Amino acid sequence: MKKEKRSVRLLIFALTLALLPPAVAAEVHQATGFKVVNVTSTAADIWTRVTVRAAANPADAPLPRVEAFEAKTGKPVALRENRAFPDTRVLVHMPDGLDLGGAAGGAPAAMGQTRVRFRPKGMAAWSETPWREARLEQDGIAVHSLSGVVPGTHYEVVVQARRNADDSRPDEQSGEFTSAPLPDQRQPVTFCVMTCQKYERQDRPDGLAIYPAMGALRPDFFVNTGDVVYYDQGPVIALTPALARFHWARMFALPTLRNFHRNHTSFFMKDDHDILANDCGPATRSGELTYAEGVRLFREQTALPAKANRTFRWGRDLQVWLMEGRDYRTPDWAEHRTPAPTLWGREQIKWLGETLAASTATFRVILTTVPVVGPDRSNKDDNYANAGFAVEGKEIRELLARYPNLTVITGDRHWQYVSVDPATSVNEWSIGPSTASHAGGWEEKTPRPEHRFLRTGQGGFLSGVVTPTATGASLELRLHDVDGRVVYREQK
Numbered sequence: 001m002k003k004e005k006r007s008v009r010l011l012i013f014a015l016t017l018a019l020l021p022p023a024v025a026a027e028v029h030q031a032t033g034f035k036v037v038n039v040t041s042t043a044a045d046i047w048t049r050v051t052v053r054a055a056a057n058p059a060d061a062p063l064p065r066v067e068a069f070e071a072k073t074g075k076p077v078a079l080r081e082n083r084a085f086p087d088t089r090v091l092v093h094m095p096d097g098l099d100l101g102g103a104a105g106g107a108p109a110a111m112g113q114t115r116v117r118f119r120p121k122g123m124a125a126w127s128e129t130p131w132r133e134a135r136l137e138q139d140g141i142a143v144h145s146l147s148g149v150v151p152g153t154h155y156e157v158v159v160q161a162r163r164n165a166d167d168s169r170p171d172e173q174s175g176e177f178t179s180a181p182l183p184d185q186r187q188p189v190t191f192c193v194m195t196c197q198k199y200e201r202q203d204r205p206d207g208l209a210i211y212p213a214m215g216a217l218r219p220d221f222f223v224n225t226g227d228v229v230y231y232d233q234g235p236v237i238a239l240t241p242a243l244a245r246f247h248w249a250r251m252f253a254l255p256t257l258r259n260f261h262r263n264h265t266s267f268f269m270k271d272d273h274d275i276l277a278n279d280c281g282p283a284t285r286s287g288e289l290t291y292a293e294g295v296r297l298f299r300e301q302t303a304l305p306a307k308a309n310r311t312f313r314w315g316r317d318l319q320v321w322l323m324e325g326r327d328y329r330t331p332d333w334a335e336h337r338t339p340a341p342t343l344w345g346r347e348q349i350k351w352l353g354e355t356l357a358a359s360t361a362t363f364r365v366i367l368t369t370v371p372v373v374g375p376d377r378s379n380k381d382d383n384y385a386n387a388g389f390a391v392e393g394k395e396i397r398e399l400l401a402r403y404p405n406l407t408v409i410t411g412d413r414h415w416q417y418v419s420v421d422p423a424t425s426v427n428e429w430s431i432g433p434s435t436a437s438h439a440g441g442w443e444e445k446t447p448r449p450e451h452r453f454l455r456t457g458q459g460g461f462l463s464g465v466v467t468p469t470a471t472g473a474s475l476e477l478r479l480h481d482v483d484g485r486v487v488y489r490e491q492k
């Protein structure tokens with residue numbers, strides 16, 4: 001009797017299986033999550049990307065092998081780090097049976113469609129963007145502009161990804177962001193700034209410790225000041241568009257980054273390693289990539305607007321400037337010193353002067369991809385702290401010194417400092433690098449006279465907190481270690 005019962009149960013189970021629809025999993029995925037970008041008081045863009053699989057390829061999968069040959073002679077070129085390889089032909093090899101989509105850590109794009117559902121937190125009704133095509137030519141990326149965004153409002157977001165209109169089980173990922181308050185709204189603001197993240201320099205099995213550490217502060221917005229990926233460092237030197245996209249996909253498929261970006265507004269600034277190569281400028285080429293192609297790929301991967309330099313208000317007390325450090329440079333500055341080379345470009349400097357003068361914010365924060373004050377090492381030649389840009393550097397520091405409550409925050413350097421320019425008293429905060437194993441560059445352990453703070457050999461990030469007070473507002477700036485502990489703070 002018992003036996004009969006069991007066989008009946010088995011038969012019912014088998015029949016149920018036969019009647020069930022086949023696969024229940026989504027057909028496409030979002031291994032690289034989504035990014036909330038270009039947020040103002042009335043607008044926000046959601047960067048989405050459709051992927052083949054739900055997570056990155058395993059770390060023990062093979063890596064591509066990259067070879068370069070002189071375009072004219074066909075002679076092999078030895079690839080080295082931190083430099084460009086112009087006039088080369090590139091070959092990318094994967095083991096038999098695999099293509100680049102199977103490479104370790106990668107998250108290859110899929111064809112599909114995405115849309116965004118969003119609503120102010122606590123409201124019942126969702127707004128929806130139309131479905132947009134995500135094509136392989138765009139690396140599976142589609143960017144959605146949200147309409148009807150209301151100032152100073154906390155939004156819930158859900159991004160759906162599907163194969164096509166017949167796909168009834170979209171992949172869903174949720175997140176949130178807060179739109180900027182209006183310039184006359186006085187309210188607390190928290191922001192975080194970081195720089196220089198390299199895939200091979202992770203400090204947790206799931207990515208970088210600074211992301212959960214920054215997330216714990218619940219920042220209203222976050223700025224990555226550049227070197228978001230390192231095309232020109234091994235083991236895979238990115239000399240083709242496909243390899244460049246591989247660098248981006250594996251970075252943003254790291255769980256710590258994926259979770260942070262879908263829940264926080266990001267502003268991305270580009271520097272040199274994430275456009276082409278170390279110290280690159282508009283005339284640099286490397287492998288199959290031109291400078292313009294490097295910029296196009298950066299735009300694709302971060303939804304950067306056409307004009308990279310921008311300024312935005314975040315309420316009554318804070319205005320932020322994001323300075324563009326590569327596009328407007330004298331292309332061949334190393335060879336030509338007369339007239340003195342430009343770094344930010346005359347037009348951008350004019351724009352900076354005009355917008356600084358027009359600003360009514362209590363605090364002005366200038367974010368730069370390369371130092372304006374320093375000090376920096378004497379063998380470097382790509383920023384305002386170096387002798388090669390001394391003429392324009394002095395002009396910039398004198399311009400900034402005209403404004404009270406102004407702070408410069410720089411990325412790029414792989415050590416933390418707070419310095420004061422002896423000539424103008426302009427303050428500069430150097431915030432990175434993102435992990436301790438990526439630290440280096442400044443070996444002196446004793447602070448110089450211009451250093452108010454110096455910390456080498458470690459990683460970290462900066463946070464800023466604006467707090468309304470009885471008479472106005474205060475701004476506290478803090479440097480953190482990778483776990484979020486404050487290592488230095490100053491009240492403005």
Ligand SMILES: [Fe+2]
Pocket residue numbers: 196197227273412413
């Ligand atoms: Fe860097």
